[in-house]
Amino acid sequence: MIRHLLSAADLDAETATLILDTAAEMAALAGREVKKLPTLRGRTVVNLFYEDSTRTRISFEAAAKRLSADVINFSAKGSSVSKGESLKDTALTLQAMGADAVVIRHPASGAPHRLSSWVDGSVVNAGDGTHEHPTQALLDAYTMRARLGRLDGLNVAIVGDVLHSRVARSNVLLLSTLGANVTLVGPPTLIPVDIAAALSKTTRVSYDLDSVLPDADVVMMLRVQTERMQDSYFPSAREYARRYGLDVPRMRKLPEHAIVMHPGPMNRGMEIAPEVADSPRSTIVEQVANGVSARMAVLYLLLGGKA
Amino acid sequence: MTSYLIRGARILGGEPADLLIRDGRIAEPGGAADETIDGTGLVALPGLVDLHTHLREPGREDAETVETGSRAAALGGYTAVCAMANTSPVADTAGVVEQVWRLGREAGLVDVQPIGAVTVGLAGERLAELGAMATSAATVRIFSDDGQCVADPRLMRRALEYVKAFDGVIAQHAEEPRLTEGAQMHEGEVSTRLGLTGWPAVAEEAIIARDVLLAEHVGSRLHVCHVSTAGSVEVLRHAKARGVRVTAEVTPHHLLLTDELAASYDPVYKVNPPLRTAADVQALREALVEGVIDIVATDHAPHAVEDKECEWAYARPGMLGLETALPIVLSVLGERWELIADRMSRTPARIAGLDGHGGSLAVGDPANVTLVDPAARRQVDAAELASRSRNTPYAGMTLPGRIVATFLRGEATVLDGKAVK
The missing domain is CATH 3.40.50.1370 (Aspartate/ornithine carbamoyltransferase)
Structure with a gap:
């Protein structure tokens, strides 16, 4: 050990x-x-x-x-x-x-x-x-395995402020080690440079949340601090929520079995709609x-x- | 004054010959000398000149003083160093530059040539009294806000123009400050993995591009400090082809070390500009050989233990350089002595306007001489360094070349690898 x-x-x-x-x-x-x-x-x-x-x-x-x-x-x-x-x-x-x-x-x-x-x-x-934040990645992997029965081959979308997220880095590393396919989703300003080379060659990047959802087994929403707006990472909270927030219409695009995760604390209405956070797909309390x-x-x- | 006869040393790497040092000058060989040094296997170079040294005095005498830094310089084979202006108080007046100059004379180990600040307090807002520093006893010719970039384009233009009156040169720390807010290391694969805020190459390249155009526009001399990226080399190559009066330096650490070292989170590897990629290192080496980069300068930056034995983000940037510069350049360039003499002595002396330094060891020249044993290999031990600080990134590395002796205007400052005083 x-x-x-x-x-x-x-x-x-x-x-x-x-x-x-x-x-x-x-x-x-x-x-x-x-x-x-x-x-x-x-x-x-x-x-x-x-x-x-x-x-x-x-x-x-x-x-x-x-x-x-x-x-x-x-x-x-x-x-x-x-x-x-x-x-x-x-x-x-x-x-x-x-x-x-x-x-x-x-x-x-x-x-x-x-x-x-x-x-x-x-x-x-x-x-x-x-x-x-490696223990967060372990508890997330544990939660996925408990809900979906496996990690190998799972499609996991991690959505939001990847650049500033320690949760995202640890999850990419651990999930890749355990055979899951990770796609990072967010505005280009919040995706760090050379992420695949830095963490895992199999990591994919998408700027379009809607295109990723139909194939996702897991969607992990990251907390987005509204202060990032002042640094011009995105124009406004409203535009962020519109392009990258997980709301009910978007949740419907997910496969039947897919789960929604969030490391907390959440900005309800920003990266995740309250109806999604409180839905049966949500694992937030289990996490x-x-x-x-x-x-x-x-x-x-x-x-x-x-x- | 003691006279020295160095027997059978290879002058600038040529055939073995005798070198006589008498009355402060290189003399015609022949006749007796007070001391004889067996120069067999040794190479004689003109005393090295460092265009970029932080001596920390006044203000941080716990990290370095003019005297300890001078001793480190002499042990590294230097006979002249240019002392950067970011002291406390800042060297932005005739009084402070004269103080540093006087401390250098008192130490008497190398010529300490003060660099003056471009702007008052390095604040980047208004010009310091450049003319007063130029006409002071320190006769300042290089001006730099090093540590800070003169980011305001109008202020930079004025500074470039103003110093033409006394053949001055602005040495720019090229770092666009808005692109490097909070920056901790080179922006790339490694910074992404380590979660450290990136310092993008473009922040350096954009300022160099702007400044060479400004220098061309006003017909002034520009010197670029510590060039660190392959892209900067391309900008400089372009500017030189256009005839812009620009010179540039590279540090030993940017010629040898890469950003991968940050993975230890040990701030001994934290420096500004940051360590870059292996591809950048390769481009810098080629540019130095080619002459697109004119000189090697150490950016010797001593820091107290508490400023390095901490979290990476809280550590001060900078590393020691004076005592290891020649061994590193030797390991990077090999025994190309003419090239080394040019890049580490002749050209820096010319840029700084230091008469008597950077000669060719011809009869009649002031005897500023360094004797090197290229066959010796030495393991760097931080505890043995003469600098008051210990922040060397080379600890434990075995490097070629040992400085056997250094002479400043005929006076030995180093003999048998030890400082004379």
Whole structure:
């Protein structure tokens, strides 16, 4: 097993499948009255969050606690970081306290890589800048597999602000490893240069959402920040929604079995219409539940558990 | 003054001959000298001249001082360096350039020629007192806002015109600022993979294209700092064919390293302009040989540890260069000594107007001399560098060529590979 999870590219097909299978076992626990395993008793997991993210932090906290680990939450606000402490000094402090794993969320791409060179414990990337969010990709893959029964050969459309999306990067890498066909859809201004060469040769790009929908098994809508408008990535929220938003007429173009995903938090009415978000095709709430199982599997395997 | 007889060195790579240094000049061989150096296997070059050095003093003496930077330069085989203006306070007045010039004289290891800022505070809004700096004791001839681009086309035009009065040259940091907002590394496949904001090649090429046209229009001299892309080479080739008075430099790191190194997220590889692709590296090497790029300049940019031991996005851009420049050029160009002397000494001295530097080691020339052992190979150890900073991207690399001795107007600044003072 690998020591850190910094990028979805760290996972080969075998390891990724092991994590998803382990997550399935973890999910079975959620149905029991006692939702806890003693596996990580006496181990310390630090949640080191330099960005506000209630969803991801709580998910990791629940995952660690269900494995009986001691959890320390360390948020940048109101801590030594706001007094100007460097990431390296914070890392050395956590190291001295005996952290077995550090889960880090950071606004700078690559911060988890840097951290991993300064601590002995495992580092889990919980989202770094516009780089990656590998556990999100794992929970997304888990959700697709649970709903559709397979990943190999699935047509997955990832729609929206790919340029600034760590979710998209991790999903392209992991889904390609697991045999899915990924098409990135968005205005050309929000598709990064050389994306196929950068991530996976099989990745396709389309600027036309309507043409992609009839063949899609999965549509993953990305959050689009309205601030992007000020930078002229697109002219207006209205035009964006019209060209790339998933509304009811567009949803009807999807095959019967297709699902709609969103990593949250959503801009209802911008990239996704409320009727779509709340439809039976939507997996948005399942994704949250699956997040805990996927993160349990990651912590369990990184910290030396046997499947 | 100690006289030196260097026996059997290959002058500019030619046949072994004796070289006598006496009273600050190259003298007719013959007669005794105070010291004799066995030059067997060594190559004698005119002392190297760096058109682009950051010495950090005044303001960031924790990263480098004029003295420590001068020592690094001498150890790298340099006898003259041009000190960039982005100090704190900015070298935008006669007072600051004279201070830097005086500190250089006091250190006495290389000639430190200050570069003056083009605009007040490097703010890109109004011209600094260029004439006052030109007529100061520092006799400034190169003006640059390096680190910042003179982006306003009207201001750039005025600057190019104004310095004609004293044969000055504007050295432009070519970076269209609106195209590089938040930029962290070369825009391409690697930046996409790493999720780091891209610095597109066109941001450099567009400014160079504009500036060569402006220089042509007003008949002025333009120098382009740290050219980094294949596209820039094409623009320069075109401009030179039209007879525009433009010169250009390339750094050792842009001749050797590529953007793939950013994958480590180690900011020791963060530099501005950023490391580019292997295709760019190839084009820059060819342009340097061909003369489309005139010179190698180090862009030696020392940074304190805390400014590099951090997240990539928060790190300052820049890398050390003085002590490794010649070994890197040697590894890139091979033992083409005439070419190396031209690109690292003669032409930079001419662009900077530094009399006495960039000679041909002829009898009567000021004895600015570098002795190199091309057969020696040396592993770069950051801890051994004379610079006060440690941000070298070459740590652990084994490079050819060792600087054995450096003479500044006949005084040894480096002997047996060690700084004399």
